[in-house]
Amino acid sequence: MEAGAPLPPAALDEPAQPVAKLTGTLFGVGMGPGEPDYLTVRAMKVLAAAPVLVHFCKKGRRGNARTIADAVLTPDPARECALAYPYTTELHPEHPDYVAALAGFYDDAAAQLADHLGAGRDVAILSEGDPFFYGSFMHLWRRLKDRFPVEVVPGVTGMSGCWTRAGTPITWGDDVLTILPATLPHAALVARLTQTDAAVIMKLGRHLPKVRAALKEAGVLERAVYVERGTMAGERVVPLHEKPDDTAPYFSMVLLPGEGRRP
Numbered sequence: 001m002e003a004g005a006p007l008p009p010a011a012l013d014e015p016a017q018p019v020a021k022l023t024g025t026l027f028g029v030g031m032g033p034g035e036p037d038y039l040t041v042r043a044m045k046v047l048a049a050a051p052v053l054v055h056f057c058k059k060g061r062r063g064n065a066r067t068i069a070d071a072v073l074t075p076d077p078a079r080e081c082a083l084a085y086p087y088t089t090e091l092h093p094e095h096p097d098y099v100a101a102l103a104g105f106y107d108d109a110a111a112q113l114a115d116h117l118g119a120g121r122d123v124a125i126l127s128e129g130d131p132f133f134y135g136s137f138m139h140l141w142r143r144l145k146d147r148f149p150v151e152v153v154p155g156v157t158g159m160s161g162c163w164t165r166a167g168t169p170i171t172w173g174d175d176v177l178t179i180l181p182a183t184l185p186h187a188a189l190v191a192r193l194t195q196t197d198a199a200v201i202m203k204l205g206r207h208l209p210k211v212r213a214a215l216k217e218a219g220v221l222e223r224a225v226y227v228e229r230g231t232m233a234g235e236r237v238v239p240l241h242e243k244p245d246d247t248a249p250y251f252s253m254v255l256l257p258g259e260g261r262r263p
């Protein structure tokens with residue numbers, strides 16, 4: 001099989017080979033939205049077997065994907081590799097210093113993981129939600145996928161966990177769902193919100209006042225639901241128009257449920 005080609009899900013279950021593997025496999029493991037019971041069977045198998053477990057984090061903190069794994073992993077510092085971002089919210093993502101620092105960070109991390117993979121060790125990168133949905137994993141995947149075998153283990157997305165806990169179906173009938181980063185300018189948010197039936201607005205943080213104003217201008221504020229830390233400890237669900245303040249942590253989103261066909 002060529003390096004970078006997706007592996008069939010059985011690879012990690014194969015009996016030990018008499019000869020050492022030439023290279024390890026890079027796994028992107030979807031850890032789901034927070035509740036460990038939402039981990040997939042495949043994720044559990046990869047977490048149990050991989051000799052190198054990688055997670056992203058803010059300097060001096062534990063990453064959320066790693067916290068989810070606490071419920072299912074026996075601690076073993078020898079398997080752990082924490083990758084601390086040089087910046088998170090300190091600079092604008094389009095600031096040249098941010099772009100350069102992040103590119104260098106991902107290059108260095110890819111080189112570090114390539115050493116493990118080149119020595120035949122499987123590397124599992126723990127990704128909150130699904131690895132291919134706004135995941136930092138993708139930046140390492142892009143750098144390593146042509147040199148090493150890759151398997152991505154899909155996960156329950158954060159938004160799926162959020163609308164589940166909000167008890168609100170997100171799309172009915174022919175509803176069109178639009179996923180919006182709250183980082184978009186106000187006018188772009190209004191334009192998208194006016195053209196869609198349902199929406200998920202992610203990466204809220206300090207952008208909540210702008211999002212609230214855009215929903216109001218699009219005439220849909222009354223339908224919007226605010227979800228904080230969906231399925232995690234400290235979960236909070238509230239109609240946005242009843243939320244008195246404009247503070248929102250990193251793990252929060254706004255759901256705009258569709259109102260399509262209901263026979």
Ligand SMILES: C[S@@+](CC[C@H](N)C(=O)[O-])C[C@H]1O[C@@H](n2cnc3c(N)ncnc32)[C@H](O)[C@@H]1O
Binds near residue numbers: 033156157158228232
């Ligand atoms: C970089 S994206 C990662 C998305 C993730 N890969 C996924 O599949 O959901 C981070 C954003 O996802 C949203 N998010 C993810 N999980 C969440 C949760 N459990 N509760 C609330 N928001 C969540 C937040 O809007 C957060 O700012």
